[in-house]
Amino acid sequence: MSTPGEAETTYGRWPDDDRLKGQRRRDAQSAAARGLRRGRDQVTGLADLVERGIGGRRGGGDGERAMVPEATFTSYYGRPVVKPSPWKADIPAYFFLGGVAAGSSLLGAGADLTDRPALRRASRLGALAGISLSMAALVHDLGRPSRFLNMQRVVRPTSPMSVGTWVLSLYGPLAGLAAMAELGGLLPHALRGPARLLATTGRPAGIGAALVAPVVASYTAVLLSDTATPTWHDAHRHLPFLFVGSAAAASGGLAMITSPVGQAGPARRMAVGGALLEFAVDQRMEAAMGLTAEPLHQGKAGTYLQIAKVLNTIGVAGAVLLGRRSRTASVISGAALVAGSACTRFGIFEAGQQSARDPKYTVVPQRERLNRGEGTHG
Amino acid sequence: MSNRLFGPLDPAPDAGWEDPPARKGFLTDTSICIGCKACEVACKEWNAIPEDGLSLLGSSYDNTGSLGASTWRHVAFIEQPTGATRSGASVDLGMPSVGLRDAGAGTGATAGTGATAVPEASPERADFRWLMSSDVCKHCTHAACLDVCPTGSLFRTEFGTVVVQDDICNGCGYCVPACPFGVIERRTDDAGRADGSGAPAKVKKAERVPEKRVRDKNVGIAQKCTLCYDRLEAGNTPACAQACPTQSIQFGDVDELRERAHARMEQLHAQGVPEARLYGADPEDGIGGAGAMFLLLDEPEVYGLPPDPVVTTRDLPAMWKKAGFAALALLGGAAASFIGGRS
Secondary structure, eight states, X not given: OOOHHHHHHSOOOXXXXXXXXXXXXXXXXXXXXXXXXXXXXXXXXXXXXXXXXXXXXXXXXXXXXXXXXXXXXXXXXXXXXXOOOOOOTHHHHHHHHHHHHHHHXXXXXXXXXXXXXXXXXXXXXXXXXXXXXXXXXXXHHSSSGGGGGGGGSOOOTTOHHHHHHHHHHHHHHHHXXXXXXXXXXXXXXXXXXXXXXXXXXXXXXXHHHHXXXXXXXXXXXXXXXXXXXXXXXXXXXXXXXXXXXXHHHHHHHHHHHHSOTTTOHHHXXXXXXXXXXXXXXXXHHHHHHGGGGGGGGSHHHHHHHHHHHHHHHHHHHHHHHTTTTOHHHHHXXXXXXXXXXXXXXXXXXXXXHHHHHSTHHHHHHHHHHHHTTOOOOO | OTTSSSSSOOHHHHTTOSSOOOXXXXXXXXXXXXXOOHHHHHHHHXXXXXXXXOOOOSSTTOOSOSOBTTBSEEEEEEEEEOGGGGSSOOOOOOOOOOSSTTTTHHHHHHHHHOOOOOOTTOOOGGGEEEEEEEEEOOOOSSOHHHHHOSSSOEEEOTTSOEEEOTTTOOOOOTHHHHOTTOOOEEOOOTTSOSSSOSOOSSOOSGGGHHHHHHHTTTTTSEEOOOOOHHHHHTTOOOHHHHHOTTSOEEEEEHHHHHHHHHHHXXXXXXXXXXXXXXXXXXXXXXXXXXXXXXXXXXXXXXXXXXXXXXXXXXXHHHHHHHHHHHHHHHHHHHHHXXXXXXX
């Protein structure tokens, strides 16, 4: 429990977007508890490091020792320096579904060119479903959904969201047209003319969609990295590769579910390749990031990413060992890869949110930069 | 052209203004701030910003918390032990207290640090100082919020400041994580919703509707300090600077304020305040210099400011390049999936 004296003098943590009083009171209590813990670490393990910016009195000191000294830094009552994005589950869902759509368009075009009609149909329809749901999630996330079209007032290369809007405006209709070609056959006899027209536009539209699709899959990484959110920004050299790997795994996995095994060979190879790329990039990314890789292993983010690794492993093993032989195994491993991709997106998203809520990830790397005499100069 | 994403720059001409007035900004001299919060009140009043929480935060006299959608000036209060006692031991302010304060606070700290123990009730008030600082949007030369805005709602004014057009913003929220200072925020309604979709909570009677309307103005939209764009256009001083009784908040041309800031820092150094330092006053820094600069008496992070902020768009060309390579890798990988196998 927090007493007024302790709460004001130890580290606290305040969700900046939360102005509800009840929530604040609960936070005050847990923050005070955390603060006491940190206070102890400080006085027992890091005698020469001085902490300022907090009131003065520090609680605790019951002799408990920290095994690993925490990075010591100063903050204003433990409050975040940068703000976490106001985005909810819509945004990682949007990344995931956009990735599914992009990979599916690539598979659809490949299937079309290599005469795999079942894979082509499943992939084109998957792409349309993915991009439609993805756009719905994006619009739903806006503070003013009715003003969605305001994003088409400007073209702004410095805004990945603006670039993305235009890329999707190009990609969406192409993917839609390719999917419509599959539905042309379902039209009644009287509409044979339009059906034939749809069928002939299917291939060029599908190839067009496949050429734009890789950008749909990779730009979302720039969208996250082009922020002051420590974990997202520090991942900027690797995140695009992680995201295209995740997109390949998800779309390949989806096609393994929806296509017969005889035609799903490319889908399996794409899914396995994507998942392996994800594994490899993740290693390098975390090695390059340093302190800000920490949130990838903590809290909700850590759970998501751990589950993603397990699911991807199951999916890859299933696809490689049994994917060619058993439809059931193909569906199960495909589903594991789809779910794994979703978990990756949610994990990366949450890791960034967590890194923004803790001032440590903003202050410590910057302070260390200054202490090394490497302060930023233009 | 060369410094459009990073480095020194005069922002208004870069944004396309022809023959703009001199760049305007603030100098907040925290050495003479008395923590009266007149700036917070004046800002709220002038800009008709809704109330956003009246709770006690347990952080000295700061019950405002931080800058946000409905807080465009925020006075930070830091009660700071100074000198030898600052690490662990504390100064008793004679405040009423509850609980286990004396159980181990003083002794535990001194056992670890080896610092001279200061008794709990010691009247050494000279070893204590207040830090107070009125924080505000920095109106960066390279403003990440503006650069990432996909609607053009955020724009650069002729005064070199950064302002949200609330009738354009669609509430995408991108500016919020982009800001390296955590200034801009999307406004929520009473229930914490951003989309304004919730049924109006308690308001039913017709006479209460106007109050509700003010309260829910611009819900779902990103909001921050405008440097009183309306007052500037009328040749007036921004509300906070006008209300500041000690001239801790000074308004003027950025070039002149920068000179004044350096002069003041040197004056303080000469008077035996070596800890005085400038923040945001260097056009060579990570944001190309701030329009709102500060004279601080401790490290920036003590006040909740990032010690070495860098505009995220500095790395944007590298990011697009990597994304391009990744896209090519995906295209190549997909092609290989079709060429490679048997089935």
